[in-house]
Amino acid sequence: MTSPPAYKILRSTGGHALLVALSLIFALPFIWLVLSSLKPASQIFEFPPSWIPRPIQWSNYPEALAFIPLIRYTGNTLFLALSGTFGTVLSCSLVAYGLAVVRWRWANALFFVMLTTVMIPPQVTTIPVFLIFKQLGWVGTFRPLVIPAFFANAFFVFLLRQFFKTIPRDLLDAARIDGCSHFEVYWRIVLRLSRPALVVVIFFTFTAYWNDFMGPLIYLNEDSSYTLSLGLQQFLCQHNAKWELLMAASTLMILPVIILFFILQRSFVEGINLTGLKG
Amino acid sequence: MPLKRGHLPMISASAAVAVMLVLACALVYTFSGARPATAGGRTQITFWVGWAGKELDVIQRFVDEFNRAHPNLYVKTTSIANSYQKMKIAFAGNDTPDVCATVWTHELADYALRGALTPLDEYIAHSTRRPSDYYPAVWETYKVGNHIYALNQTMITFFMMYNKRIFREEGLDPERPPRTLEEFDDMAWRLTKFRGGDSKGELKRLGFAYGNAFIWSIAFGTPFWNPETRKIGVDCPQTIRCLKWLKSNTDRYNYQRLRAFQSAFGNASSPNNPFISGKVAMILDGDWYRSIIDEYAPADFEYGWFPIPAPPEGRTASTYLMSSMFVIPAASRHKDAAWLLIEWMTSAYVSCNVHVGKSPGGLPSLRAAAAEPEYREPYWQFVSAMLSSPNAMPPPKFPLFERFISDYSRMEDYVLSNVKKPEEAAAELQRNFQTEVDTVFASIGLQDKREK
Numbered sequence: 001m002t003s004p005p006a007y008k009i010l011r012s013t014g015g016h017a018l019l020v021a022l023s024l025i026f027a028l029p030f031i032w033l034v035l036s037s038l039k040p041a042s043q044i045f046e047f048p049p050s051w052i053p054r055p056i057q058w059s060n061y062p063e064a065l066a067f068i069p070l071i072r073y074t075g076n077t078l079f080l081a082l083s084g085t086f087g088t089v090l091s092c093s094l095v096a097y098g099l100a101v102v103r104w105r106w107a108n109a110l111f112f113v114m115l116t117t118v119m120i121p122p123q124v125t126t127i128p129v130f131l132i133f134k135q136l137g138w139v140g141t142f143r144p145l146v147i148p149a150f151f152a153n154a155f156f157v158f159l160l161r162q163f164f165k166t167i168p169r170d171l172l173d174a175a176r177i178d179g180c181s182h183f184e185v186y187w188r189i190v191l192r193l194s195r196p197a198l199v200v201v202i203f204f205t206f207t208a209y210w211n212d213f214m215g216p217l218i219y220l221n222e223d224s225s226y227t228l229s230l231g232l233q234q235f236l237c238q239h240n241a242k243w244e245l246l247m248a249a250s251t252l253m254i255l256p257v258i259i260l261f262f263i264l265q266r267s268f269v270e271g272i273n274l275t276g277l278k279g
Numbered sequence: 280m281p282l283k284r285g286h287l288p289m290i291s292a293s294a295a296v297a298v299m300l301v302l303a304c305a306l307v308y309t310f311s312g313a314r315p316a317t318a319g320g321r322t323q324i325t326f327w328v329g330w331a332g333k334e335l336d337v338i339q340r341f342v343d344e345f346n347r348a349h350p351n352l353y354v355k356t357t358s359i360a361n362s363y364q365k366m367k368i369a370f371a372g373n374d375t376p377d378v379c380a381t382v383w384t385h386e387l388a389d390y391a392l393r394g395a396l397t398p399l400d401e402y403i404a405h406s407t408r409r410p411s412d413y414y415p416a417v418w419e420t421y422k423v424g425n426h427i428y429a430l431n432q433t434m435i436t437f438f439m440m441y442n443k444r445i446f447r448e449e450g451l452d453p454e455r456p457p458r459t460l461e462e463f464d465d466m467a468w469r470l471t472k473f474r475g476g477d478s479k480g481e482l483k484r485l486g487f488a489y490g491n492a493f494i495w496s497i498a499f500g501t502p503f504w505n506p507e508t509r510k511i512g513v514d515c516p517q518t519i520r521c522l523k524w525l526k527s528n529t530d531r532y533n534y535q536r537l538r539a540f541q542s543a544f545g546n547a548s549s550p551n552n553p554f555i556s557g558k559v560a561m562i563l564d565g566d567w568y569r570s571i572i573d574e575y576a577p578a579d580f581e582y583g584w585f586p587i588p589a590p591p592e593g594r595t596a597s598t599y600l601m602s603s604m605f606v607i608p609a610a611s612r613h614k615d616a617a618w619l620l621i622e623w624m625t626s627a628y629v630s631c632n633v634h635v636g637k638s639p640g641g642l643p644s645l646r647a648a649a650a651e652p653e654y655r656e657p658y659w660q661f662v663s664a665m666l667s668s669p670n671a672m673p674p675p676k677f678p679l680f681e682r683f684i685s686d687y688s689r690m691e692d693y694v695l696s697n698v699k700k701p702e703e704a705a706a707e708l709q710r711n712f713q714t715e716v717d718t719v720f721a722s723i724g725l726q727d728k729r730e731k
Binding site (some may be wrong): 041042044045046047067079083086087090126127130131134139141142143145146147150181183184187214217218221222223230233234235236237240241242243 | 293297307308311331355357358376546575
């Protein structure tokens, strides 16, 4: 077996080196966050900046956990993120199926109307939506943050609809001929073949809920129901700020999202057999 | 159509899945409901504050005292942690707490003119509080039109502070800060250091970071607002003179070089604070800065203070008043109880004891409280003198004032960066903002210029 030519080795090495350098640049803010979480307060805003904490202050982490009820806020955030993700995936996939697979007269028109709602800035609808939830008596609860997830998100409906349209029609028609109802086709075939698209929806929805600040700020009125994003804000007091503890708490907050990404990353790169047809 | 053999499991599986999904949705709906109130039969008063961390703990201590003293009431404190967007939406949606300490002096007129706040005149008339209990300028801060809408614990004043060690190093008398504008500019230049000693070189230390046109305009005598005619007073000789003075100084140092140097300043609430770390010899800020110095400065840090210098035709010993204030929203369900809480939280006892660090966070607004022993030291006596100054200025009482400050700052940037001339920038701000203020007054039915 002959070894690869030298230029191929050089090209591969050079390419990897470039990618590693670019990755480090993109990872810099996160690296800075983690290093700052281990610094004493006096070093965080030093100029010129110092990268290595001197000394390494591990106590920032237990102090951050004690400064605010981080565990409770994490539980609240997890409940919102899981409920919201569940509702989004369920509702968006159902709506997308109805628009992509079921043949009915106004499907395309309704799809375009739905798409126009993506162009409305959320700031425009904040107060009218708040008034609706106030009338329903939901302000001060988790409901304004969770229930809307069960009514589909236009962007994710669009994403899933486009993916569902790539599933071979023959496969779905064959299932219908065999006696499957629309729900069974959706549940047994379409969802199972749409794993990569669903993973994208799950990841983006979970991250959005995990990091959401404005929603919890506007609708939650009890300290005990606050989320992590509101909890981080409490490190910034009116007359002083606990930057080193804020960095530690931020690092803890960001870790679940990073772990989730690495767990779901496989689904992005795994190949699937779209057709499922033999012969 | 009869069920075929072998089809039943599929139908059951679908039904089971559908039932589970419905159940999951129902569980989510149920568990996302309201948490039970913990008032234990007492009337619950919702109280929002902007403080967080240790500051919130201090406030909660006094709230707990109030709760113990009022067995029929329970005050539930919620911190909005300096995120005042929540207040704006709560007022807009008419879903406010019963009482809050989250309305700032520069927002008071906006809320009061729109009928979002409850006047406190009746409550004050039946209490032991009198206008004479307060500094006159502080009392004016609470008023919009002819009504009182707020009270507070401490009032922030703005003045100059200087680093005595730097004064001494540069051969200036550390006990003799500048008294006139010319002296101030001269000292600021002397205290500025450049790398290599070349004034065209890189900045190493600033005598003063020129900016903050709004506060300086107060010293220069800008009227800002005429409540009789409801006219903005910005396009005037005083503002032009102020902008030209600022520009002459920023041009001397080079505006771009100044901003580049300032961009490397450490955060104010950190040991790398530019004043504490010696990057700036003199600053213009609020009296609360003392708590930053106490928290982050070394024990041997020496500093002094003096009133904002003014031109001869300006306002001597001027200052700007600012504070978060206790108000009762118009939508409050328990106004009488809310007043009891405000009366307690703004009392001399609480005002004197609300401080987190080694020293008081601010001077109490009540004159009698300011006479307490802990406020007898020279710093607080100076702050008291500033509050008593005839040129202590509360925020002008016109709508959209918070945005006005932001537009004023933009006007300053235009002038200092040579985008617009002072006359042009001031005229444009006056013209544009007057239109907006007139529109707001028209929309809230206050075209009639007579005070309500």
